[in-house]
Amino acid sequence: METHPRRRAAGHARAARSHGTVEPEHGATGVTPDTGLPLPGTRRRVPATVALPVIAALAFGCFTIFRVHAAGTKGGPAMLFGLCAAVVTGALGLWLVHFQSTMITEVRALAYGALFGASVGWNYSLGGETLLKSCGFGLGMGAVMFVVSLYLFRGHRVREPHGPHRPRTAHRTHLPERVHTAH
Template identity: 65%
Template sequence: MDQHAQRHGARAARSHGTVEPEHGATTAARHPELAPGTSGMKGRARHIPATVSLPIITALAFGCFIIFRTHTAGIKGGPAMLYGLAGAVVSGALGLVVAHFQSTLITETRASAYGALFGCSLGWVYSLGGEAILKSCAFGFTMGAVMFVAALYVFRTHRTREPHGLHRPHKTHHRDDRSHRLPAATH
């Protein structure tokens, strides 16, 4: 071992020139995608953010629900699959847009965006079952309102996770700070 390593307490490994993992070397334990026998896709899947994976998973589930709904309404085979595919692609793309821009939206607008996407999607699927347009619109509006209230509740109760921090934080006024007060009225 060289003198520099001995002076700083480092230990060289017994093999030729490798460093023990406890001294800062990258190992498979710290980075599972580097482990031998691990596929590259599995390692990359751990790095997909939730703002991408959740809308895609939701869109796939929504597409399956559309296939189920159209199949039970009497549409068989290929057309039901096309409805499901179209619904999954459109709802997935809109979900990705909402999830991407949600950090720039205030709380009420973000909850409205999720409510509108959810309500329009479910209203359309409800109409695929042969229901009247007015009844489908009322169902979609009701489900959108429910999603708006649920999203608003979640966003307001989890303020620390919001991108904008606390919702409209109020400034505290100290009695010693007289520079922000208006002058007393004189008559």
């Protein structure tokens, strides 16, 4: 009977040595019971499904500022173009990432290609290019993004949120195995 409290104490000591992280298997919750706020020393991570579209939107906004500034628009209007580009592409990117698990592979790749192609085509037009040239460039870049994302999604079928659609191997029927006898 005496070993049970020692085992429990050893488990708490192991939890205390976990480099400041909260381990739920030891009964810790990570929040204070009275206020519900995170405990001091614990941090919550932003999931990649939020961080990556936000980072991509910020990079696209900075590129838009550069593109508009290089075309001759200086100061505040260039910053406004960049801010609008970052907000719109960020919102569309977050929406796409949120709903991508409901899409089949080809539709998801097409959605990524459409978002990328439209964004790059619009950004290309900010440099003073013609509408036809900007549409062609955006269509080409969207097609490249479609092919690349389709390759990535099909190459990593195991990690898809809803599992593989089309198995690579044919479905085998279960036939009785041949019994080998020694002569």
